[in-house]
Amino acid sequence: MKNNLNSLGVPIAIVIAGGLVALAIIFSGGGSKAAINKGGAQPPTGQQEAGAIENYRKISDKDHIAGNPNASVKIIEYSDFECPFCKRFHETMNTVIENEDVAWVYRHFPLDSLHPRNARRAAVASECANELGGNDAFWKFTNGWFKVSPANDRTDFEVVVSDLVQEIGLNETAFNECLESGKYDEHVQADVDDAVATGGRGTPWSIIVGPNGKTYPLNGAQPLSAVGQLIELAKSEK
Amino acid sequence: MFSALRQVFSNARYLVIASTIALVVYTLALWLPNVRLILDILFSGTVSFSEKLSFLWSLYGSIATNFTLVSATYTILISILFGMSTALITYYIKKRRTLGGSGATLSIGGLISGVFGIGCAACGTFLLTSFLTLFGAANALAFLPFGGEEFGFIGVVLLLYSVYAITNKISKGVVCSV
Numbered sequence: 001m002k003n004n005l006n007s008l009g010v011p012i013a014i015v016i017a018g019g020l021v022a023l024a025i026i027f028s029g030g031g032s033k034a035a036i037n038k039g040g041a042q043p044p045t046g047q048q049e050a051g052a053i054e055n056y057r058k059i060s061d062k063d064h065i066a067g068n069p070n071a072s073v074k075i076i077e078y079s080d081f082e083c084p085f086c087k088r089f090h091e092t093m094n095t096v097i098e099n100e101d102v103a104w105v106y107r108h109f110p111l112d113s114l115h116p117r118n119a120r121r122a123a124v125a126s127e128c129a130n131e132l133g134g135n136d137a138f139w140k141f142t143n144g145w146f147k148v149s150p151a152n153d154r155t156d157f158e159v160v161v162s163d164l165v166q167e168i169g170l171n172e173t174a175f176n177e178c179l180e181s182g183k184y185d186e187h188v189q190a191d192v193d194d195a196v197a198t199g200g201r202g203t204p205w206s207i208i209v210g211p212n213g214k215t216y217p218l219n220g221a222q223p224l225s226a227v228g229q230l231i232e233l234a235k236s237e238k
Numbered sequence: 239m240f241s242a243l244r245q246v247f248s249n250a251r252y253l254v255i256a257s258t259i260a261l262v263v264y265t266l267a268l269w270l271p272n273v274r275l276i277l278d279i280l281f282s283g284t285v286s287f288s289e290k291l292s293f294l295w296s297l298y299g300s301i302a303t304n305f306t307l308v309s310a311t312y313t314i315l316i317s318i319l320f321g322m323s324t325a326l327i328t329y330y331i332k333k334r335r336t337l338g339g340s341g342a343t344l345s346i347g348g349l350i351s352g353v354f355g356i357g358c359a360a361c362g363t364f365l366l367t368s369f370l371t372l373f374g375a376a377n378a379l380a381f382l383p384f385g386g387e388e389f390g391f392i393g394v395v396l397l398l399y400s401v402y403a404i405t406n407k408i409s410k411g412v413v414c415s416v
Binding site for chain 1: 272274275284297300302303306
């Protein structure tokens with residue numbers, strides 16, 4: 001009897017393991033709202049069903065766009081200023097937009113439960129840079145931040161932001177007033193809600209939109225070669 | 239331990255089993271974050287077979303871009319150790335037709351633990367994050383000293399012990415106990 005039980009041990013263990021791994025995959029596809037909540041108190045209150053990539057907020061002139069705004073392929077990236085993989089992917093995307101037929105749309109996705117100190121504040125700061133210096137200032141701030149930030153909430157916020165504000169040539173007093181005003185809190189939260197509504201559960205989370213509107217979800221800091229191939233696939237679907 | 243490893247892996251069949259399983263686990267670890275995209279592309283009627291292969295191949299590059307040095311190391315170790323462990327269990331079962339629970343259980347435990355550790359601790363894409371969310375405990379990750387990478391370490395330790403336990407059984411010989 002004991003031998004019979006022992007011989008059944010392996011297949012039973014494998015079935016249980018398979019089940020658990022499958023469950024983990026299914027749950028991981030369901031979106032991790034608690035991980036991205038501000039303070040983890042309430043899930044974002046998006047009207048759309050979580051995980052439907054087609055629900056992305058349409059690209060408008062209110063978005064921050066680098067590269068050719070009229071390009072046939074658009075990449076919407078939801079990013080966190082303190083995520084080390086966003087830092088890597090930022091470099092990749094700067095190379096990607098050397099392709100003249102790609103537009104890079106930047107949206108905020110600060111992961112407050114992982115980077116409570118700086119991620120959301122940096123997102124607001126980038127919006128203040130945009131308000132005072134336009135789209136160009138936004139990208140200078142974003143590129144500058146990712147260049148110097150050690151990531152994982154270890155950035156000396158005051159020093160880095162002050163340096164960037166001076167480097168870009170923004171009015172420091174107006175910038176600080178903007179930062180303290182809370183006027184961009186809703187804007188940043190709207191981006192977070194949009195990320196969640198489209199199925200984002202971590203950063204960097206990207207949606208590649210082809211010329212015919214077909215969308216491709218891309219999770220994580222994937223290599224340049226993978227992004228390049230996705231762009232070509234998106235272009236070929238006309 | 240080493241003589242048992244030599245004994246098993248001098249047979250090409252077990253080397254193939256170990257390599258295949260290791261490759262499958264490694265591939266799953268790299269592809270898991272993009273299952274939806276991969277399925278979209280695999281079932282797309284407009285993407286050629288070579289383009290599909292080429293895209294899947296390009297995702298292997300994510301070991302350098304989407305993993306930290308630590309997580310890349312334990313992902314590779316978990317893949318290799320799980321492959322070895324499976325081949326050793328197969329060998330042992332084939333010889334004795336049974337296996338005392340510990341070896342297999344540890345292997346499976348190691349894989350599960352490792353799987354939960356796969357992902358980006360700093361960016362919330364851990365499988366563990368999703369699992370904890372079910373229990374409203376996703377923020378608990380912030381309190382773990384390594385932000386969840388612990389599960390990867392535990393996976394490696396369990397699998398190492400599993401290989402050790404099974405090779406010990408093999409070394410003791412394939413005999414009926416009294």
